Amino acid sequence: MxxxxxxxxxxxxxxxxxxxxxxxxxxxxxxxxxxxxxxxxxxxxxxxxxxxxxxxxxxxxxxxxxxxxxxxxxxxxxxxxxxxxxxxxxxxxxNVVHPSAHVSRFVKMGEGVVILAGATINPGTTIEDNVCVNTSASVDHDNYLERSCHIFPNATLTGGVRIQEFAYVGTGAVIAPNLTVEKYSYVGAGALVLANVGLGTIVFGVPAKVRGDQKKRPGKEN
Ligand SMILES: CC(C)(COP(=O)(O)OP(=O)(O)OC[C@H]1O[C@@H](n2cnc3c(N)ncnc32)[C@H](O)[C@@H]1OP(=O)(O)O)[C@@H](O)C(=O)NCCC(=O)NCCS
CATH class of the missing domain: 3.40.50.20 (Rossmann fold)
Structure with missing residues (x-):
């Protein structure tokens, strides 16, 4: 210890x-x-x-x-x-980084970031404050994780993906290259995301489709 x-x-x-x-x-x-x-x-x-x-x-x-x-x-x-x-x-x-996570030296990281066991973060990726990258998530090159988003276990961000603030990427979901998941949205477990996800929407399925609104918002944003 x-x-x-x-x-x-x-x-x-x-x-x-x-x-x-x-x-x-x-x-x-x-x-x-x-x-x-x-x-x-x-x-x-x-x-x-x-x-x-x-x-x-x-x-x-x-x-x-x-x-x-x-x-x-x-x-x-x-x-x-x-x-x-x-x-x-x-x-x-x-910043909490499990020793079994692989974080490239070419990753920019803010404060209060959590990266759990087996996660991989590849070069060119930026991780803002208060983000959680959960167990075995794969965050490949040149992704951008805005503050307070959460990448759930085994989710895959291919490359050039932007996850905006307060969004969730569900367990095992896959986001195709160069897409944006807008703020407050929720990508369901197992989704295959092939198009941008609009502000505050819930998407899931293969391929992912809009299934509802994510009504929950932060009490105070600043
Ligand atoms: C997307 C999600 C937020 C939707 O939750 P919800 O709005 O409460 O949806 P419900 O549970 O009411 O389900 C509504 C319907 O969608 C289906 N459904 C829900 N999530 C689904 C998913 N990810 N993929 C496929 N179908 C899904 C349900 O089976 C249900 O179908 P039915 O109407 O035929 O019975 C949630 O299911 C989800 O995927 N959460 C991810 C959880 C996770 O990864 N947690 C990790 C913690 S570390």
């Missing part, structure tokens, strides 16, 4: 995976897990204690003497809110 202290915010399944990735890196020491759910307070996840957030994130971080956080929430909007709250509390949002 490393000696750089970090807190994980989120005691769910995604939180467990992020604690594991931080431990596997050999770089970090997870000082505690924070969660709003009082019922989780005091339990342990992978041997790390969960602490209450009753007094707010700044107070919890002060008590645990730690200035860094990894936000471990799958929902883009909730993750974004917590990312903003962490920054407001003066905490640094760290």
């Amino acid at each position: 490393g000696n750089k202290k970090v807190l994980v915010w989120g005691a769910g399944g995604h939180g467990k995976v992020i604690v594991d990735a931080l431990m596997a890196s050999g770089e970090w020491k997870v000082a505690g897990i924070l969660d709003e759910d009082e019922k989780k307070s005091g339990i342990e996840i992978l041997g790390v204690k969960v602490f209450s957030l009753e007094a707010g994130v700044a107070e919890a971080a002060k008590k645990l003497d730690c200035g860094r956080v990894a936000v471990a929430i799958g929902d883009n909007y909730a993750r974004f809110e917590k990312f903003q709250q962490s920054q407001g509390a003066g905490l640094t949002a760290v």
Whole structure:
């Protein structure tokens, strides 16, 4: 285990995976897990204690003497809110990169980025703040992932694809080259996307077709 202290915010399944990735890196020491759910307070996840957030994130971080956080929430909007709250509390949002992920040295990365086990990010790709690239996702060359989007496990972005802010790419979905998935949209699991995905739409199927609107939006965008 490393000696750089970090807190994980989120005691769910995604939180467990992020604690594991931080431990596997050999770089970090997870000082505690924070969660709003009082019922989780005091339990342990992978041997790390969960602490209450009753007094707010700044107070919890002060008590645990730690200035860094990894936000471990799958929902883009909730993750974004917590990312903003962490920054407001003066905490640094760290990048979590599992040691088995391959990230080209020619990738630009913002803050609070998560890249999980087995994911590949190839050269020329840009990843903005608060993005999650989940387990074994393949993000090939020259893609652009805007802030707070989420690429679910085993999804494939071929090349030159742009995923706009707050969009989701579902498990195992494939996006053909040079397409844009516009903001707030949701590509369903297993979809084969052969055309641009418009603002706030839900698409799925092979080939993917528009199936509905993604009504959920971030509470506050800036
Ligand atoms: C696309 C998605 C968001 C749609 O959710 P939804 O709007 O709640 O849709 P419903 O579950 O009500 O399903 C509506 C219909 O579409 C079908 N459907 C839903 N998602 C589908 C998909 N990805 N591919 C094919 N058909 C799908 C359902 O079987 C259902 O068909 P029916 O009306 O014939 O019964 C969701 O199904 C999905 O694919 N989520 C991805 C989840 C994921 O990857 N999570 C990873 C977490 S790490």
